[in-house]
Amino acid sequence: MSIPVRVPLRxxxxxxxxxxxxxxxxxxxxxxxxxxxxxxxxxxxxLAVFSSGFEQDEGWAFDPPLxxxxxxxxxxxxxxxxxxxxxxxxxxxPLRFGGAVELRLPYRQSRxxxxxxxxxxxVRAEHPDEAIxxxxxxxxxxxxxxxxxLRQTRRERSVLPRAAVRRRRWADKVRTAGLLGLxxxxxxxxxxxxxxxxxxxxxxxxxLVLPSLVTRASARSSQPEPAENEQLPD
Numbered sequence: 001m002s003i004p005v006r007v008p009l010r011x012x013x014x015x016x017x018x019x020x021x022x023x024x025x026x027x028x029x030x031x032x033x034x035x036x037x038x039x040x041x042x043x044x045x046x047l048a049v050f051s052s053g054f055e056q057d058e059g060w061a062f063d064p065p066l067x068x069x070x071x072x073x074x075x076x077x078x079x080x081x082x083x084x085x086x087x088x089x090x091x092x093x094p095l096r097f098g099g100a101v102e103l104r105l106p107y108r109q110s111r112x113x114x115x116x117x118x119x120x121x122x123v124r125a126e127h128p129d130e131a132i133x134x135x136x137x138x139x140x141x142x143x144x145x146x147x148x149x150l151r152q153t154r155r156e157r158s159v160l161p162r163a164a165v166r167r168r169r170w171a172d173k174v175r176t177a178g179l180l181g182l183x184x185x186x187x188x189x190x191x192x193x194x195x196x197x198x199x200x201x202x203x204x205x206x207x208l209v210l211p212s213l214v215t216r217a218s219a220r221s222s223q224p225e226p227a228e229n230e231q232l233p234d
Contacts, residue, residue: 005134008126011073018073018123020131022138027084029121031071034099040092040121048085048143048153049135051128063158066150068120069103080122082131085146087153089117119154 007020009031016032021039027047029040067089070080092103092110100107110116125131136142143149151159 005138007131007134009073010078010124010126015073018071020123020125020135022134024138027135027138027140029084029123031073031099031123033073034071034095034102035093036096036099038093040090042084042086042090044139046087046090047135048087048141048146048149049132050083050085050143050146051081051132052079052083062150062154063160066119066154067117068122069105069118070122071103073124078124080124081128082125083120083122083146085120085143085150086118089119091115091117119150 005022007022009018009020011018018031018033021028021030025044027042027044029035029042031040068083068085070076072078072080092105092115095103095105095107095110095116097107100110105116105118132142141149
């Protein structure tokens with residue numbers, strides 16, 4: 001059994017030290033501010049690593065979207081320099097309240113039986129090059145093209161043109177605005193007004209028709225997922 005290698009993460013001096021511990025067949029992520037005393041244990045065979053924060057490329061997006069939070073152990077203005085990606089979604093340990101705010105994940109859900117699943121996590125290492133070298137020596141796959149790696153390992157998810165995903169999100173926002181508008185016009189149902197009737201005349205068709213129109217437009221513009229032997233752009 002080899003000696004565990006500790007990879008320090010950047011943190012404030014007064015805070016408990018966060019770090020990655022590289023073991024024989026696993027990597028342990030210790031984030032006291034997020035997980036308290038419960039580390040996230042990750043099998044080496046389930047991991048890939050690359051030296052930056054995670055951003056999906058401009059041409060493609062996953063549906064449903066991937067969840068790769070950034071554990072900013074210092075300022076959130078500092079960019080991550082190390083990202084661990086998972087072959088399969090992994091459940092996080094129960095989050096502390098401050099950790100849930102930091103990761104922008106639901107606190108209560110993390111403490112329920114199903115927990116919170118993520119597809120990876122970004123951090124800020126003290127020495128990213130040394131961190132990647134240590135992880136690579138332990139057998140963690142180094143993903144030079146992370147988006148291609150994800151498309152090859154996440155075949156169960158749809159890969160859509162980003163424009164189609166943007167249209168769906170825009171439709172959701174319009175639908176939410178329409179619902180709020182309808183709620184605000186409830187008093188007008190008792191005492192009808194011209195403005196209230198106009199809002200109803202516009203809002204109801206939007207709520208009923210817009211989702212189906214956007215779905216059809218997305219289907220027309222969607223491209224099939226690249227074949228397994230096809231080179232995937234990054």
